[in-house]
Amino acid sequence: MSNSIVYRDVSMTFGRGASAVQALSATNFGIGDQEFLMIVGPSGCGKSTLLHITAGLLRPSTGEVLLDGKPVTGPGPDKALVFQNFSLFPWKTVWDNIEFGLRINGVDRADRSERVAKYIRLTGLAGFERHYPRQLSGGMQQRVALARSFVMRPRVLLMDEPFAALDAQNRTLMQEELVRIWSEQRAAVLFITHAVEEAVYLADRVIVMSRRPGTIKEVIDVNAATGPGHWRDRPLNDVASEPRFQELRHRVWDSVRSEITTHEDA
């Protein structure tokens, strides 16, 4: 599998002098073309920072990020970003939110309608086109955010704890929905979570980051454990009881926990 994203010596330090905070220490890594990569790690270890650098919203202090061989210099629609708190445009309807990216990128009107309609159908938002975000539940809002990202046909989908604010049922539903859409429209996914189960369920590979200044501590290959038919294509409820799933979950959890406890010792 060829790499679509490559990190070369990427590190990040906020501020200068005495108040400088190193958030990320030199990171080298590659993400496969259509890989689903989950990132877990202790709070404050630089996960969001890594994501923002990938999105082009932050410039790394050292090193560079390559997307399909070209350095990332700024944000753009090839790198979609979905946040935990939904960051929708509250003054735009569901339809206009999803259409926004297409419109400002000069996609013509007929094409736009067709694509927006398609993603509204895909995310189960039909009937809510004229609603404003505040009229929707958290789960529905997050569907809009997904549709708004997917409609741009991004090369990379960057997700920062996108389902953390949802209740357990909604979270499971959204995970399944994400997998369904992603299966139709493959892209590299970089997905941050605190939920180990979510990580093991969705990932091709799970990356565990070390505590701040974070870097990649361990890479756990989930694909190798699931074999050819990935378990994310089956409902989480069926998968969760499988021994292989539980074993991986423990492995990831132990790895994260050791980072948190060393942190407390320090």
Added chain:
Amino acid sequence: MTATKILRLVVPCTALVLFALAWWAATDALRLVSPFVLPSPGDVLGGLARVSRGYMGSTLLDHLIASMSVMLSGFALALVIGIPLGVAMAWFPLVDRLFGPLVAVLRPIPPPAWIPLAILWFGIGLSGRTFIVFVAALVPVLVNSYVGVREVPQNVIAAARTLGANQRVLLTEVVLPAAAPVIFTGMRISVGVAWATIVAAELVVAERGFGFLIMSGYRNFEAEIMAGGMLIIAAIGALMNVAFLLVERRVLRWNAGDSRDV
């Protein structure tokens, strides 16, 4: 209907009636205070009627036009300068650093303190009063535009940028709409301030307008005219406030009635 709900209706009405009765008793009925000092409820209504027929050689409409035209032009000027400047200060650090200290120094000067300077610079005519209203109305729109833009959530801006928004699109299509509720509140505050300021200016120097009207009432020992004029001033202020709230609700339907004074 529960007992609480009935009380909720009865108590305020009773209080209003009692208040009116006490007022009437003190003035008309028992003549505890002279009508030159405190007009009775009937006098106030009479004053209102007299004012609406015109006073001091100007009809009610003349007074209204005099006050309103100055107020609206000062207010419009404040919008035209205050909103772009506030937005620019919030968006471009250099503009902030240049104008921020100037605004910070000028802001604590109370608007009425500009009245004499305005007279000195522009004379006692319309332009002087327009300037005073402008100065008074400028601060709320400017500050609210600034704060509104500053408070646009970083996430919303980041989302727009990752969708491919350039600076122009970001400002016109994301930041301004997101800041609109706060800016709108600033405008509503501004209108109130502008109205109060034009009345203050007319109290000092004018040949027409509601401030002039109540001041003339005072000079002619006609307390009922003063009271009638005050009621009209209050009614217009209330109407403008309500009108702004209605427009706000229509234009900013997406915003769940969250209008704040920053």
Added chain:
Amino acid sequence: MYERGTTQGRLAGAASTGWVIVVLAFWIAFWWGLIVVFRINPDFLPMPGDVVARLVRLATHPVGEGPLHVHVWASFQRFVGGFAMAVALGVPLGFVMGYFRLLDWALTPLFELVRYIPPIAWAPFAILWFGANFGAQAFVIFISTLPPILISAYGAMRAVDPTLMAAARTLGAKPMTIILEVGIPSSIPVLIGGLRIGVATGWMALIAAEIVAGTGTRAGLGYLILVGQQTLQASTTIGAMVLIGALGWSFDVALRRLERAVQRWR
């Protein structure tokens, strides 16, 4: 009338003190340049230096009833007089209205009736009732500061944790005891915020009152502003305006300190 204009958003928050001084020096130079380039008559717009010189001169040479400190003191007295009355009436009334709903329902419509009258529009009546001197000016200040003070006391009482109140009630406390022992202590921070708005409002009203309702006195900063205009001496007017702004600003700083100190103490 001006109470809601006292917005509290911080401007120029990011700039350093050194930079602020440089920029202010630039604006003073700009002012100076305007006069030189357009040959503006100094009676109209004096040089920055003239304003300072005028203030220095006023400090020793009497105008009206005396030198500068007499005017500052006169303004200060009126301000404190009106403000103290507003506090003396507004705070207890606000607390009681916040506690007894019946009183709230009875009095609120009366306040609604007069709410939209700009305080300065009371000036003619104030002169009628109290004469165009201290009394009328203090009354205008009273009328303009009463609403913010009363509303903040009312809101502070309403914001007291109801479980706290209920706890006191189940212990058999009488309403007055509850207000004094529970309500007032826990509402002090909100109250101080309201007083801060009141001070800013009152300070503005003072100047309006002195200009409109001060024809019977020959003392006060508003009087100085007016005299400068009547004698075509813009340096006096502007000097007094600068002083008013500086004093109003320092009151606000002092109260903000107090606000922070109280919050820390709690």
